[in-house]
Amino acid sequence: MQDLKSLKFFLEEGRDPMYAKDEKPGEGTYICTMCYSEIILKSNSDRLPRCPDCNATFYNEVI
Numbered sequence: 001m002q003d004l005k006s007l008k009f010f011l012e013e014g015r016d017p018m019y020a021k022d023e024k025p026g027e028g029t030y031i032c033t034m035c036y037s038e039i040i041l042k043s044n045s046d047r048l049p050r051c052p053d054c055n056a057t058f059y060n061e062v063i
């Protein structure tokens, strides 16, 4: 299980571009930080899923 409190703190630091599972970062393409699988969100209300390939929970946005 992820420690959600430390995860939230980590994300609120604002210095790291990573997004986590269940975040709603908005429409766009995201890359798993572990296996580089692409996750495409088609709506601003979509949540990031757990990575279908490696079960990781962190993503970087593709710019």
Ligand SMILES: [Zn+2]
Binding pocket: 032, 033, 034, 035, 036, 037, 051, 052, 053, 054, 055, 056
């Ligand atoms: Zn992955």
